[in-house]
Structure formats: C-alpha cells, structure tokens
Amino acid sequence: MITDDKAFDVRYSRELDGMPLKSWLEDLTVRKEFPIKTDQELNSFLPNWIGFYRFKSCLSATYEDKVVGVGTLLLMPYRKLLHHCLMYIAVDPNWQGKGVGTALVRNLKHLAKSYFHLEIMYAEIYSGCKLESILKKQGFEETLRQEKYVKDGQDYRARVVMEARL
Numbered sequence: 001m002i003t004d005d006k007a008f009d010v011r012y013s014r015e016l017d018g019m020p021l022k023s024w025l026e027d028l029t030v031r032k033e034f035p036i037k038t039d040q041e042l043n044s045f046l047p048n049w050i051g052f053y054r055f056k057s058c059l060s061a062t063y064e065d066k067v068v069g070v071g072t073l074l075l076m077p078y079r080k081l082l083h084h085c086l087m088y089i090a091v092d093p094n095w096q097g098k099g100v101g102t103a104l105v106r107n108l109k110h111l112a113k114s115y116f117h118l119e120i121m122y123a124e125i126y127s128g129c130k131l132e133s134i135l136k137k138q139g140f141e142e143t144l145r146q147e148k149y150v151k152d153g154q155d156y157r158a159r160v161v162m163e164a165r166l
Contacts, residue, residue, distance in 0.1 A: 005063070049088055058071070068100050083119040123162045
C-alpha cells in the first residue's frame with residue numbers, strides 16, 4: 001500500500017487539483033461511475049466538486065506531490081440539513097487498489113466529524129462501483145437501492161445510497 005509510504009499525504013485540496021480530477025473523469029471507464037455523460041456536463045460538474053476547497057471540505061491524496069485522489073464533502077447550505085453531507089471520491093485509475101480511496105474515506109469521515117461536527121455522511125454510487133467495498137469496510141451501510149436507475153450501454157445499473165453515522 002502506498003499509504004504506508006512517507007511520500008503519501010492527504011491534504012486540503014487546492015483549486016488546481018481540479019485539473020487531474022478532470023483528466024480522470026475524461027476517461028470513460030472512470031466517468032461511468034459518476035452522473036456525467038457529456039463533456040458539457042463534466043465542465044459543469046467539476047467547479048461544483050472542486051469548489052468546496054474554499055470551505056476546506058475537499059481533500060487531495062498525493063504521492064510525491066502528485067495528486068492521485070480527490071474526495072469532497074458536499075456541505076448542505078440548509079439549516080435543517082447542516083448535520084449531514086454527501087461525499088464524492090475519485091482516484092486516478094493508475095493508483096486504484098493501492099489504499100488511496102480508503103485513506104480518503106477515512107480522512108473525510110474524520111474531517112466531517114471533528115471539524116464540521118456532522119452526524120451522517122452519504123455516498124451515492126452505482127451498483128458495481130469499486131468504491132462500494134471500501135465504503136462497507138469504513139462502516140457505511142446501504143440505505144437505498146433503486147434498480148434500473150441508469151442505463152449503461154444495453155444494461156442498467158442500480159443507484160445505491162450508503163450512509164455512515166459519525
């Protein structure tokens with residue numbers, strides 16, 4: 001696991017961390033894990049995701065100062081919803097399976113509880129997503145499954161909402 005290496009770090013994201021994130025999401029195998037179909041949707045999606053760096057709710061995993069993963073707590077602006085958030089995570093396809101996603105989930109959970117005093121975190125994924133096993137290992141439980149939510153070629157994928165109480 002690269003997460004044991006001294007060259008690995010998880011830090012607050014910067015605006016420029018959106019560039020590697022964009023390059024990963026331009027890869028169609030990565031993109032299919034997110035609600036993005038077109039380049040126009042990608043260009044709308046990215047500023048919303050990486051823009052949370054301003055609130056220090058966006059973390060970047062780095063290896064030898066190269067961004068290899070980005071995770072964001074999408075904070076809710078409504079008083080009734082201030083106690084929970086949605087989480088997005090993306091890892092460079094070349095660095096998947098090396099502990100980066102696990103490190104981001106663990107650090108985002110800590111940030112959510114300790115800094116933002118949140119009570120619940122949600123992750124919305126599609127069935128078959130690689131992140132699902134990481135989320136389960138980190139204490140997330142499936143709370144909703146909506147079959148045939150998105151069409152992927154000739155097949156359908158379910159929408160899965162997972163929740164962790166902090």
